[in-house]
Amino acid sequence: MVAEEGAKKSNCLRCAMRARSIFAGLSGEELCALGMDVIDLEFVGGTTIYREGDSASHAYTLREGAIKLVKSLADGRAQIVRLLHHGDLFGFEGLHREQHQHTAIALSTVKLCRLDLRELDLLSQRLPAVREAIFRRWQRALEEAENRIVDLGTRRAEARLATFLLQWAQAYPQRRSLPFPLTRQDLGEFLGLSTEHVSRIMADFKRRNWLRESRGELEILDPKALGAVGAS
Amino acid sequence: MVAEEGAKKSNCLRCAMRARSIFAGLSGEELCALGMDVIDLEFVGGTTIYREGDSASHAYTLREGAIKLVKSLADGRAQIVRLLHHGDLFGFEGLHREQHQHTAIALSTVKLCRLDLRELDLLSQRLPAVREAIFRRWQRALEEAENRIVDLGTRRAEARLATFLLQWAQAYPQRRSLPFPLTRQDLGEFLGLSTEHVSRIMADFKRRNWLRESRGELEILDPKALGAVGAS
DNA sequence: CGAATAATTGATTGGAGTCAAATGGAGTGG
DNA sequence: CCACTCCATTTGACTCCAATCAATTATTCG
Known part of the structure; x- marks a missing residue:
């Protein structure tokens, strides 16, 4: 199965996802002034977007389709750590870690936009709103992870x-x-x-x-x- | 069992934990200028520090002893979501949520310092380093939660x-x-x-x-x- | 159509829960 | 100090949920 990758420069201003993204709340001007190159990508189901242990250079917003974040075990088995739907972010662990902590695999055809982590880091230092947005989603992810722990432990x-x-x-x-x-x-x-x-x-x-x-x-x-x- | 609560105004400047706290990296002056009232507390083992669903007004740093964060189920059972040791933070979910997401219970005699969440929020908006420190610990917590998911799911x-x-x-x-x-x-x-x-x-x-x-x-x-x- | 992969079903084993009872320890009060 | 209580731990017997092994039946895809 080949990764049909399409890539083009993204126009964030017209993005349907913008209101729900980490750039929500920014004015059009601010958005233009970001100077970030955000790239739209498309992959077919089964494509590995990055691997656990890869050095983390990009983060992603999932615009369409579904993705699994997987941790592989030494014995060949695997555990899906999180499932992502449209609107979800992933790859952001790279803000504080050198390497990706999971393997990200497309479950279906996915459309996503890719952000450069280094640029994003600088940007979020200038714009507290962006950092805040990322922070909130982090908290949400932690809550969901804790709910899964309860689920796995008791049900x-x-x-x-x-x-x-x-x-x-x-x-x-x-x-x-x-x-x-x-x-x-x-x-x-x-x-x-x-x-x-x-x-x-x-x-x-x-x-x-x-x-x-x-x-x-x-x-x-x-x-x-x-x-x-x-x-x- | 009675909660032997001792409370006194804390002197953060001399805190042995400071280098590992969210205030690490701040100069003594900055620390003095915080204007936060940080309060030292002590509880005996078994004490409930706050309950799931309580409105969240404070966050805590655990300076000594161990604490469990618990989610209770409808049928009376419970799941321990996280175990905390000296140096760990907890109650910070209150930064973005009205209510505490767990019940916090001291396992042994604990010493902790209590921070006012509203003050902390304002403070962390002024001082990116503080927000950053909290952010990092959040990420760490998420990683550990994900490791627990793998553990519970596969071992x-x-x-x-x-x-x-x-x-x-x-x-x-x-x-x-x-x-x-x-x-x-x-x-x-x-x-x-x-x-x-x-x-x-x-x-x-x-x-x-x-x-x-x-x-x-x-x-x-x-x-x-x-x-x-x-x-x- | 045929090959390869995914899903279903069956038979059996094994791991962990449940119920119940016995043991042990720590603390209390006589 | 001992007897007694209360609670945590241990142990046993049994049940049941879920994994494993194995074979068969869909499905999908070339």
């Missing part, structure tokens, strides 16, 4: 999977049928389960008519029931 | 416990016998295990002469062996 497989599916759905509001590019293995690596066990539970959910699935699309038919299982 | 009970003990020891370098105020239940709530299972494994480690334990003190006799088990 059973069924419940974890059920609440995960509902959370995934929240990332795509106002849609009956959701993009769902995750394999059973991905689900297992995210939830700390074997692929077989995930498969069993998913099959079970489908048999109960709580879900429908076809070619990378998922439909949640009975959120109530899933919620009830997730509450266990 | 078995024995391995989790073994590596945990070694990590605990790292918090008290140059000491043969470590303060160890954790109960079996605490360990279980941190590692996502039942107290019985923790007890079994600890007993097993002791039978193999890898550990010795008495009245809140722990001695690690065979770090190599523990490390080997932890690597599984």
Whole structure:
């Protein structure tokens, strides 16, 4: 699978994502004055955007598609540390660390814009609002990580999977049928389960008519029931 | 158990912790000019310092002793989200959130200094170095949380416990016998295990002469062996 | 259509939870 | 100092959840 990479200079002024980005709140002038070269990129699903241990030179905003951040283990297994949707940032650990802490892999075709970390660092020193925006997202990430810890430490497989599916759905509001590019293995690596066990539970959910699935699309038919299982 | 609370105005200038605190790098003058009232506190083990959901008015630096940050579940169980040692900060989520996200409980007698969050917020806007220091610790916390996710998602009970003990020891370098105020239940709530299972494994480690334990003190006799088990 | 990959299903094992009881220790009060 | 209580720890027996091993059935893609 080849990385179909498209790259062009980005026009942040017209970016649909701007209001939700770390540059939200900046005036058009300020934005122009940034002098940052932000580059738009596009990758097909399966592309590795960077690897754990790579020296970190860029950070990214995910504009479209989904990405997994993975930590690989010595024995070949892997754990998905975070899943990203449109609007999420990643690669920002490079602000304080030399190397990326995860491997970032596109789950579907993704569009993202790439920021130079060194420029971003200087910029954020000049503009407290930008630093603040990054800080907030950091805090959000920490809270979500802590929720995952609670989840992994206390809940059973069924419940974890059920609440995960509902959370995934929240990332795509106002849609009956959701993009769902995750394999059973991905689900297992995210939830700390074997692929077989995930498969069993998913099959079970489908048999109960709580879900429908076809070619990378998922439909949640009975959120109530899933919620009830997730509450266990 | 009564909370023996001692409170006195703190002298940050002479604080032994200063070099490692968020005020590291500030000159003495700057520190004096802060105008923050920092208050020294002391609590006995078992004291709840704040509760999840409490409106967040203060942040803390732990100067001595150990603290657990806990999230409680609807069914009465609990998960320890983080364990803190001397030098660690906590309660800083209040910078961006109205309410504390965890319950903070002293595991042993603790000494801490308390900062007013509103003052700290203003201060950190004036002094980028302070904000930066907080930011860095945030990142560190996120990394540790992500490591816990990997741990909980991929490792078995024995391995989790073994590596945990070694990590605990790292918090008290140059000491043969470590303060160890954790109960079996605490360990279980941190590692996502039942107290019985923790007890079994600890007993097993002791039978193999890898550990010795008495009245809140722990001695690690065979770090190599523990490390080997932890690597599984 | 055929090959390769992903998903499902089955059978079995094994790890960890649960329930229950016994042991041990620390602190209290006589 | 001892008896007693309270609570944490240990241990045992059993159950159950989830991993593993193995085989079969979809799917996707060339």
